[in-house]
Amino acid sequence: MFQTVLVANRGEIARRIIRTLHAMRIKAIAVYSEADAGAPHVREADQAALLGPAPAAESYLDGSRVLAAAIRTGAQAIHPGYGFLAENAAFARSVIDAGLGWIGPSPECVEAMGDKINARNLMAAAGVPVAPGTREPVSDVEAAVAAAADIGYPVMVKAAAGGGGIGMGVADDETSLRTAFETARSRGRRFFGSPSILLERHLPHARHVEIQILGLADGRVVALGERDCSVQRRHQKVAEETPSPGVRPELRARMLAAAVRAGEAVGYRGAGTVECLVDPAAQSFVFLEMNTRLQVEHPVTELVTGLDLVAEQLRVAAGAAPGFDPASPPGPTGHAIELRVYAEDPVRFLPGPGTITGWSEPVGEGIRVDSGYTKGDVVSPHYDPLMAKLCAHGADRDEALARLRQAVATFTVEGPKCNLPFFTELLRNEEFVSGNYDTGLIGRMRP
Amino acid sequence: MAEELRAEMMANVWKVVAGEGDEVSGGDTVVILESMKMEIPVTAGSDGTVTNLAVSEGQVVQEGELIAEIG
Numbered sequence: 187m188f189q190t191v192l193v194a195n196r197g198e199i200a201r202r203i204i205r206t207l208h209a210m211r212i213k214a215i216a217v218y219s220e221a222d223a224g225a226p227h228v229r230e231a232d233q234a235a236l237l238g239p240a241p242a243a244e245s246y247l248d249g250s251r252v253l254a255a256a257i258r259t260g261a262q263a264i265h266p267g268y269g270f271l272a273e274n275a276a277f278a279r280s281v282i283d284a285g286l287g288w289i290g291p292s293p294e295c296v297e298a299m300g301d302k303i304n305a306r307n308l309m310a311a312a313g314v315p316v317a318p319g320t321r322e323p324v325s326d327v328e329a330a331v332a333a334a335a336d337i338g339y340p341v342m343v344k345a346a347a348g349g350g351g352i353g354m355g356v357a358d359d360e361t362s363l364r365t366a367f368e369t370a371r372s373r374g375r376r377f378f379g380s381p382s383i384l385l386e387r388h389l390p391h392a393r394h395v396e397i398q399i400l401g402l403a404d405g406r407v408v409a410l411g412e413r414d415c416s417v418q419r420r421h422q423k424v425a426e427e428t429p430s431p432g433v434r435p436e437l438r439a440r441m442l443a444a445a446v447r448a449g450e451a452v453g454y455r456g457a458g459t460v461e462c463l464v465d466p467a468a469q470s471f472v473f474l475e476m477n478t479r480l481q482v483e484h485p486v487t488e489l490v491t492g493l494d495l496v497a498e499q500l501r502v503a504a505g506a507a508p509g510f511d512p513a514s515p516p517g518p519t520g521h522a523i524e525l526r527v528y529a530e531d532p533v534r535f536l537p538g539p540g541t542i543t544g545w546s547e548p549v550g551e552g553i554r555v556d557s558g559y560t561k562g563d564v565v566s567p568h569y570d571p572l573m574a575k576l577c578a579h580g581a582d583r584d585e586a587l588a589r590l591r592q593a594v595a596t597f598t599v600e601g602p603k604c605n606l607p608f609f610t611e612l613l614r615n616e617e618f619v620s621g622n623y624d625t626g627l628i629g630r631m632r633p
Numbered sequence: 634m635a636e637e638l639r640a641e642m643m644a645n646v647w648k649v650v651a652g653e654g655d656e657v658s659g660g661d662t663v664v665i666l667e668s669m670k671m672e673i674p675v676t677a678g679s680d681g682t683v684t685n686l687a688v689s690e691g692q693v694v695q696e697g698e699l700i701a702e703i704g
Binding site: 350352420529530536537538539540567568569570571603 | 642670671673
């Protein structure tokens with residue numbers, strides 16, 4: 187096993203990775219920007235390296251600075267967390283070329299899945315169902331109009347290199363398609379360095395359900411259950427749960443088997459997620475995309491399986507055997523739900539960074555809080571709005587909901603804007619409480 | 634009657650779309666802010682001329698800070 191690992195991230199995920207490194211007696215090196223000097227992840231690491239100024243492009247996104255910090259501090263491997271450099275194949279390659287361990291899938295895998303068009307085609311070839319859509323990049327708006335006529339409205343327009351919902355838009359007709367196409371293209375170019383676009387049939391009453399996979403050091407791929415991520419605003423997840431209330435056992439078995447096939451098709455190693463859209467009425471699914479990293483919402487899987495996914499990532503990267511029997515991976519015990527506590531207003535969900543003047547986390551049976559901040563820290567406009575993840579585990583969904591309601595009521599965040607009041611509402615929303623909801627839920631709550 | 638456009642939240646000024654002296658219509662984007670990976674267009678509330686442009690690209694603005702005046 188590695189003795190020293192550099193965590194190339196910030197906020198809650200950097201702290202969460204450091205926690206496992208320390209549990210495994212591995213020295214943790216943090217990196218930070220000038221805006222994050224003194225942030226919790228810097229305080230908790232054994233050593234910390236300054237990357238550069240606050241803007242991510244000059245710090246957390248600058249692969250050469252991160253790699254230089256790893257070499258300078260004697261790190262043997264790099265854990266990228268999620269976001270920033272986590273799905274940057276060129277960075278992964280540079281880490282490996284420098285002789286360091288890369289805690290993630292191979293650069294070839296990252297590359298193959300990073301292009302959503304290529305990923306769709308690969309999955310279809312591996313026998314994983316995909317939605318009707320384009321098999322090649324859509325070069326211009328007229329080609330998009332022609333493709334949409336073929337696919338059938340409504341269509342989803344996506345930046346092929348995109349992620350996090352950025353550059354995505356639904357078009358119901360030709361006029362809205364023209365607008366959505368231009369938006370997706372300019373955002374794709376700006377945020378992901380590629381104007382490549384794909385179109386897919388949009389499924390308005392679908393649930394977003396993803397499968398956690400783990401490619402082991404010996405080449406086997408195991409599936410570790412699903413997560414339902416249908417509570418979304420601006421195509422970004424706000425709450426996740428497992429098991430999915432909309433997936434029956436027969437569908438779950440088919441989805442897990444397809445996710446294993448997907449992983450095997452690309453020789454996947456490490457933790458990854460196969461995202462799908464589920465039609466709950468038909469109990470059918472289509473492949474959406476594959477995320478070649480640890481997901482934000484991985485804690486719900488950890489709560490119901492008892493696994494530490496970061497520890498499993500480290501074991502795979504070090505060539506070690508997993509901490510469980512791969513012939514019978516742990517199934518879910520009970521139910522877990524995660525809420526993403528964002529620095530945004532609870533009505534329009536607009537960002538509201540600021541200095542934290544008050545911070546008090548809930549405690550209680552089945553409650554887990556992964557936070558990136560505490561009192562006195564600054565939530566800066568330079569990074570994403572995730573302040574903390576509030577998770578509850580219960581014997582069943584009702585118990586998890588009850589524990590969350592209690593926890594939300596006692597979670598105090600003062601200073602930045604905060605979406606906790608939205609969660610008070612969500613946890614009383616009839617549709618959410620029934621479990622019978624889809625990706626249109628927040629749209630119906632905020633017409 | 635002059636209109637003051639102010640930042641709704643702490644943000645970076647990503648793009649200055651209109652210049653001083655430009656005629657704008659109500660709803661036109663004057664400046665695009667960026668905060669926490671989200672673009673926030675700052676739009677003119679009514680027709681007029683940009684009489685003062687108080688920010689430049691790359692600058693960080695605080696909540697409530699003046700962005701532009703429309704006269």
